[in-house]
Amino acid sequence: MNECDILVVGGGPAGISAIRSAKLGADVVLIDDGLKLGGQLIKQTHKFFGSAEQFAGMRGVDIANKLVSELYESGTKVLPGATVLGIYEDGVVNYSKDNVVREIKPKRTIVATGAKEKNLLFENNDLPGVYGAGAVQTLVNVYGIKVGNEVLMIGAGNIGLIVTYQLMQAGIHVQAIIEATDHVGGYDVHARKVKRLGIPIIFKHSIKRVDGYNSVEEAIVVKLDDRFNPIPGTEKKFRVDTVCIAVGLSPLAELLWQAGCEMKYIPELGGYVPVRDEDMRTSREDIFVAGDVAGIEEATSAMLEGTIAGTEAARSLGYPVEDDELEKAKSYLNQLRAGPTGKKIRIGLEKLLGKRHSFETNATIHKPSKSTMPKNKRVPVVECFQEIPCNPCEASCPFDAITIGKDINARPSVDYSKCTGCGICALKCPGLAIFMITEDYSDSESLLEIPYEMLPIPRPGDIADGIDRDGNFVCEVKVLGVIKGKDKTNLVRIIIPKEYADRVRSVRVKEYKNDKIVCRCEDVTEKEIVEAIRRGYTSFDELKRLLRVGMGPCGGKNCREEVLKIIARETGKSVEELEVGTYRPPTKPTPFSAFKNE
Amino acid sequence: MKEGSFVRIEEHPILTFPKDRRKIEFTFEGKKMVGYEGDTIASALIAQGVKVFSYSHKSKRPRGFFCAVGKCSSCLMMVNGIRNVRTCITPLKDGMDIRRNDEDE
Ligand SMILES: Cc1cc2nc3c(=O)[nH]c(=O)nc-3n(C[C@H](O)[C@H](O)[C@H](O)COP(=O)(O)OP(=O)(O)OC[C@H]3O[C@@H](n4cnc5c(N)ncnc54)[C@H](O)[C@@H]3O)c2cc1C
Numbered sequence: 149m150n151e152c153d154i155l156v157v158g159g160g161p162a163g164i165s166a167i168r169s170a171k172l173g174a175d176v177v178l179i180d181d182g183l184k185l186g187g188q189l190i191k192q193t194h195k196f197f198g199s200a201e202q203f204a205g206m207r208g209v210d211i212a213n214k215l216v217s218e219l220y221e222s223g224t225k226v227l228p229g230a231t232v233l234g235i236y237e238d239g240v241v242n243y244s245k246d247n248v249v250r251e252i253k254p255k256r257t258i259v260a261t262g263a264k265e266k267n268l269l270f271e272n273n274d275l276p277g278v279y280g281a282g283a284v285q286t287l288v289n290v291y292g293i294k295v296g297n298e299v300l301m302i303g304a305g306n307i308g309l310i311v312t313y314q315l316m317q318a319g320i321h322v323q324a325i326i327e328a329t330d331h332v333g334g335y336d337v338h339a340r341k342v343k344r345l346g347i348p349i350i351f352k353h354s355i356k357r358v359d360g361y362n363s364v365e366e367a368i369v370v371k372l373d374d375r376f377n378p379i380p381g382t383e384k385k386f387r388v389d390t391v392c393i394a395v396g397l398s399p400l401a402e403l404l405w406q407a408g409c410e411m412k413y414i415p416e417l418g419g420y421v422p423v424r425d426e427d428m429r430t431s432r433e434d435i436f437v438a439g440d441v442a443g444i445e446e447a448t449s450a451m452l453e454g455t456i457a458g459t460e461a462a463r464s465l466g467y468p469v470e471d472d473e474l475e476k477a478k479s480y481l482n483q484l485r486a487g488p489t490g491k492k493i494r495i496g497l498e499k500l501l502g503k504r505h506s507f508e509t510n511a512t513i514h515k516p517s518k519s520t521m522p523k524n525k526r527v528p529v530v531e532c533f534q535e536i537p538c539n540p541c542e543a544s545c546p547f548d549a550i551t552i553g554k555d556i557n558a559r560p561s562v563d564y565s566k567c568t569g570c571g572i573c574a575l576k577c578p579g580l581a582i583f584m585i586t587e588d589y590s591d592s593e594s595l596l597e598i599p600y601e602m603l604p605i606p607r608p609g610d611i612a613d614g615i616d617r618d619g620n621f622v623c624e625v626k627v628l629g630v631i632k633g634k635d636k637t638n639l640v641r642i643i644i645p646k647e648y649a650d651r652v653r654s655v656r657v658k659e660y661k662n663d664k665i666v667c668r669c670e671d672v673t674e675k676e677i678v679e680a681i682r683r684g685y686t687s688f689d690e691l692k693r694l695l696r697v698g699m700g701p702c703g704g705k706n707c708r709e710e711v712l713k714i715i716a717r718e719t720g721k722s723v724e725e726l727e728v729g730t731y732r733p734p735t736k737p738t739p740f741s742a743f744k745n746e
Numbered sequence: 747m748k749e750g751s752f753v754r755i756e757e758h759p760i761l762t763f764p765k766d767r768r769k770i771e772f773t774f775e776g777k778k779m780v781g782y783e784g785d786t787i788a789s790a791l792i793a794q795g796v797k798v799f800s801y802s803h804k805s806k807r808p809r810g811f812f813c814a815v816g817k818c819s820s821c822l823m824m825v826n827g828i829r830n831v832r833t834c835i836t837p838l839k840d841g842m843d844i845r846r847n848d849e850d851e
């Protein structure tokens with residue numbers, strides 16, 4: 149039988165960080181059952197939060213590549229595509245690779261198996277088309293497959309928000325996000341990103357059922373009362389082909405149960421979690437844990453826990469350890485969890501470790517303060533209103549103009565006297581929460597620069613739609629140019645009327661630019677009419693019913709003749725031969741009340 | 747759902763998906779289909795518009811994938827005569843014979 153000092157189960161951020169033990173001299177083997185190493189990171193196309201020291205500001209996929217190359221450099225023996233099946237009393241571990249089961253006897257085992265998505269009970273929840281949000285993210289971002297066209301997202305936590313945004317990036321339309329509570333569970337900056345795209349977050353609602361022949365065709369959503377019971381008669385129907393479930397993760401802890409580790413049910417940490425000490429050692433002396441399996445959290449904390457577990461496992465085998473590094477990881481982990489968004493984790497850990505912490509602030513979203521920004525130069529507007537563990541803005545500014553300070557949960561503040569207006573922070577912020585503005589670009593116009601990660605990318609000279617923070621149209625804007633960031637975040641530079649400088653926060657490429665408008669009241673284009681005629685709608689009345697052409701307040705005054713000319717052209721007839729269509733009163737818009745009084 | 751390359755993402759603001767990948771031919775319920783190098787069985791099927799991977803044993807309800815990472819067993823199918831293969835984490839290979847895992851067969 150093979151032997152080794154330390155076996156790491158799981159090749160996500162936690163497992164790979166545990167190979168620190170190999171750097172301390174231990175003989176380490178890592179087993180992972182994914183098709184690719186990197187765990188959850190391989191499907192994360194967004195830039196991560198956290199501390200810049202800990203890869204924040206980098207995209208998950210890029211962090212995965214970096215970690216994996218470190219793994220191979222460390223001298224660890226890696227067994228990818230292998231599944232650990234069991235950990236026994238005597239420490240023997242068996243695993244299967246290529247359909248063959250083998251055994252290995254490590255002195256220490258670090259379990260870093262991550263988590264699985266939670267299920268949700270509603271009628272017909274097994275119908276194809278109902279998928280885990282992470283599953284859809286895998287198919288879209290790893291395999292490049294569009295799983296559907298119209299999606300309903302269930303859950304407004306970080307996963308629901310992030311996956312929604314990523315689906316929109318892939319050209320898949322999300323109709324709405326349904327959330328059972330009355331607030332966004334994820335970060336405010338993520339919620340703002342999806343709101344700017346015009347996706348509504350519907351609070352105090354849940355999904356009731358899905359229907360369809362062989363796969364989802366519609367979803368029924370219902371309002372909830374204050375005790376989360378559905379209110380009859382409030383059902384709403386969504387025509388969608390996909391429903392994504394994003395209601396949380398639970399630790400993947402079978403191996404720990406099997407191994408006889410003591411487990412405790414702690415909802416704040418995602419369900420049953422292993423009882424462990426601050427060194428990440430479980431009730432079994434030879435088994436350590438790290439990452440989501442020890443409590444659902446984030447990649448940054450998973451990496452830190454991996455480092456701690458790896459180091460302590462090596463120390464317990466007598467390898468010399470420098471305490472500084474370890475203390476740094478531990479204190480950093482505490483800092484991360486110290487903010488308002490870490491409250492749930494802290495409560496969970498208190499229950500687990502039997503300790504009390506003192507701070508109990510809630511994750512409030514602060515009001516924007518009246519700004520004192522200079523108007524005559526290019527400066528950043530930072531719309532980051534919640535205390536979250538994140539600092540790439542501070543770390544990226546070459547002129548020390550942004551301060552977060554020692555507490556990584558503090559909000560950024562800008563010293564405009566130091567700021568040179570270079571725009572680096574706006575390209576770096578993972579929340580896309582920093583906009584560059586030159587308010588007095590001219591007497592009547594401002595120049596706004598918007599972080600942008602969608603397709604199509606607006607082109608210089610384009611007239612585009614200026615969109616507000618909630619996804620509503622504000623005004624037309626002129627695209628001056630696009631600054632392409634190294635990591636694919638772009639800054640779209642737009643000219644807007646000054647009065648809208650504080651309202652426009654997003655830009656949308658016009659779908660129907662350069663169209664010839666036949667009916668002004670209903671925005672019907674020549675192209676639409678020609679297409680309809682070719683599909684067989686060849687009279688004015690038919691086109692009117694189909695496209696609403698001529699149904700607007702003008703009563704068809706402006707368009708009837710134009711439409712008839714197009715029909716004539718397309719059908720090879722003359723205008724005189726065509727039916728002119730029925731005329732209906734009134735000939736000018738008249739309120740109903742005017743008739744009643746007659 | 748529409749068939750063919752429509753469901754493959756061609757343009758993406760962040761990611762690039764390789765364009766000239768090798769084609770892999772396989773059969774689903776005896777019908778010829780094509781996937782690409784790098785596909786799993788599940789991703790190839792979905793790209794062909796196949797959403798129903800099996801019918802449940804007891805009530806014969808249509809089932810598709812759910813987790814896509816090998817954890818939920820919702821995607822089990824019969825591959826080259828072997829039952830209960832987790833198609834979401836099994837790479838697609840040339841000539842695979844893929845069938846819904848119907849017990850009554
Ligand atoms: C949509 C989404 C967005 C996120 N965004 C952020 C973010 O912005 N910032 C942030 O910090 N975090 C984020 N996270 C969280 C972060 O990705 C996870 O917390 C982190 O990946 C946990 O790391 P891990 O190593 O514990 O587990 P994982 O990454 O899940 O890795 C576990 C690995 O173990 C393997 N494994 C499991 N069982 C076995 C077995 N029996 N045998 C062999 N191998 C096994 C798995 O295949 C997997 O590769 C996000 C998560 C999701 C889903």
Ligand code: SF4
Nearest residue numbers: 545567568570571573
């Ligand atoms: S614009 Fe440049 S100088 Fe100003 S805060 Fe941002 S990074 Fe610093």
Ligand code: SF4
Nearest residue numbers: 532538540541577579
């Ligand atoms: S502004 Fe700073 S703290 Fe806020 S999300 Fe952006 S990088 Fe993070």
Ligand code: FES
Nearest residue numbers: 812814818819834
């Ligand atoms: S879809 Fe869950 S195991 Fe394949």
